[in-house]
Amino acid sequence: MCAVHCIEWAREKFDDLFVSGADSVNSLLEDREQFFAKLKQDPLSEADALKGVKNWLELAAAPSFMQCAKVSRGAGHTPQ
Numbered sequence: 001m002c003a004v005h006c007i008e009w010a011r012e013k014f015d016d017l018f019v020s021g022a023d024s025v026n027s028l029l030e031d032r033e034q035f036f037a038k039l040k041q042d043p044l045s046e047a048d049a050l051k052g053v054k055n056w057l058e059l060a061a062a063p064s065f066m067q068c069a070k071v072s073r074g075a076g077h078t079p080q
Contacts, residue, residue, distance in 0.1 A: 017071055021056040028053055 028035045039046045059067050 021052050024049060024053050025056045025060070 024035075027038075039049055059071065
C-alpha cells in the first residue's frame with residue numbers, strides 16, 4: 001500500500017511541477033479571453049496563476065536541462 005501512495009504522491013508532484021504550469025500557458029496562448037475569464041472566477045488564486053504563467057514563459061524562452069533541474073529542485077537551487 002505504501003508503494004501505491006508513494007507513486008501517487010510522485011505523480012501529483014510531477015503534475016504540479018511540469019504539467020499544470022505548461023497547461024496554463026497553453027490555455028493563455030490558445031484563447032486569452034477564456035483564460036482571463038476563468039481567472040476572474042477565482043480571484044484568490046489569480047495572482048499565483050499569473051506568476052506561474054510568467055515563470056513558464058520565461059523558462060520557455062531558453063529551455064535547457066539546467067532550467068528543468070531548477071524547477072524540479074525548487075527556485076534558486078542547482079544540481080550538484
